[in-house]
Amino acid sequence: MKKIVAVSFLVIVSIVLVGYNIEELKREKKQDIAFRVEVQDALNAPYLGPKKNILIVPGHDNIDVGAQYLEITEAVLTCELAKAIIEQFNHDARFTVYITRDCSTGEYTKAFKEYFEKESDAINAFIIEKRADTKRKLLTGNIVENIAVEHTKANTRTTKILYGINKWANEEKIDLILHLHYNSDPRYDNNEKGRHSGFSIYVPEKQLINSEKSYYIGKKIHSLFMSAFPTSSLKIERGGFIEAQSLIALGSNNSLTVPSVLIEYAYIYEPQARTKEDIIEKAIYTHLGIVKAFFE
Numbered sequence: 001m002k003k004i005v006a007v008s009f010l011v012i013v014s015i016v017l018v019g020y021n022i023e024e025l026k027r028e029k030k031q032d033i034a035f036r037v038e039v040q041d042a043l044n045a046p047y048l049g050p051k052k053n054i055l056i057v058p059g060h061d062n063i064d065v066g067a068q069y070l071e072i073t074e075a076v077l078t079c080e081l082a083k084a085i086i087e088q089f090n091h092d093a094r095f096t097v098y099i100t101r102d103c104s105t106g107e108y109t110k111a112f113k114e115y116f117e118k119e120s121d122a123i124n125a126f127i128i129e130k131r132a133d134t135k136r137k138l139l140t141g142n143i144v145e146n147i148a149v150e151h152t153k154a155n156t157r158t159t160k161i162l163y164g165i166n167k168w169a170n171e172e173k174i175d176l177i178l179h180l181h182y183n184s185d186p187r188y189d190n191n192e193k194g195r196h197s198g199f200s201i202y203v204p205e206k207q208l209i210n211s212e213k214s215y216y217i218g219k220k221i222h223s224l225f226m227s228a229f230p231t232s233s234l235k236i237e238r239g240g241f242i243e244a245q246s247l248i249a250l251g252s253n254n255s256l257t258v259p260s261v262l263i264e265y266a267y268i269y270e271p272q273a274r275t276k277e278d279i280i281e282k283a284i285y286t287h288l289g290i291v292k293a294f295f296e
């Protein structure tokens with residue numbers, strides 16, 4: 001009799017426990033679904049706050065194609081990534097996204113082409129003024145030279161395009177310029193792989209007038225990227241976060257009053273870097289990093 005009572009007690013306890021577990025699981029699942037709906041609703045809801053304006057600059061163009069590996073050029077790869085990033089922002093009413101190149105042809109968009117033409121003289125004057133101002137400040141000791149990583153100097157045509165983009169972004173009060181690049185080691189043969197791998201994020205050096213906000217946004221993206229991708233194995237890019245003083249894209253010579261972040265997403269010859277999956281994943285993380293920077 002005692003035995004039967006004991007066994008019955010155990011059975012009842014087990015049934016209650018199993019029942020409790022199922023209920024618990026159901027509740028968790030419900031919460032999970034509710035959470036997802038909530039998130040979707042947030043993205044679908046009309047956004048009434050001020051929109052953030054993002055300018056995406058897919059690095060290089062049809063003339064200066066950037067890094068190369070086999071038949072792949074950096075200019076094409078950055079455009080593929082730009083398309084995937086825009087796809088992410090298209091579902092997010094909190095942003096208005098601009099792009100410098102038409103990624104179906106690789107050419108600059110009509111609006112940018114017209115701006116470069118119409119503002120040609122003004123861009124030249126802008127370059128002279130900004131360079132002279134920095135020269136003065138260097139001479140008087142108002143700023144000190146701080147070159148962390150040497151980069152290939154842009155040629156005259158590219159220099160003018162990059163300063164033109166900066167001038168436009170200042171006038172339009174863009175909230176963030178995002179420059180997309182793929183890194184490479186200097187090699188004699190573009191069919192050869194280089195030695196290094198990983199991503200790195202460049203922000204304006206702290207003496208530049210747009211450094212503070214850029215640093216904050218760059219750090220947010222960087223910490224998110226750190227959780228998913230390996231950082232650059234190149235010694236001077238260790239940690240994958242670098243402040244740079246001489247990159248026009250980041251506002252060298254104080255040519256930018258708005259934030260700018262430049263990402264080297266991977267080294268161009270890394271096999272995964274050229275896959276659709278990697279491009280989409282990097283696009284998702286880029287969007288999320290920017291959301292965190294502006295809204296969390």
Ligand SMILES: [Zn+2]
Pocket residue numbers: 059060066067074181182183
């Ligand atoms: Zn590049």
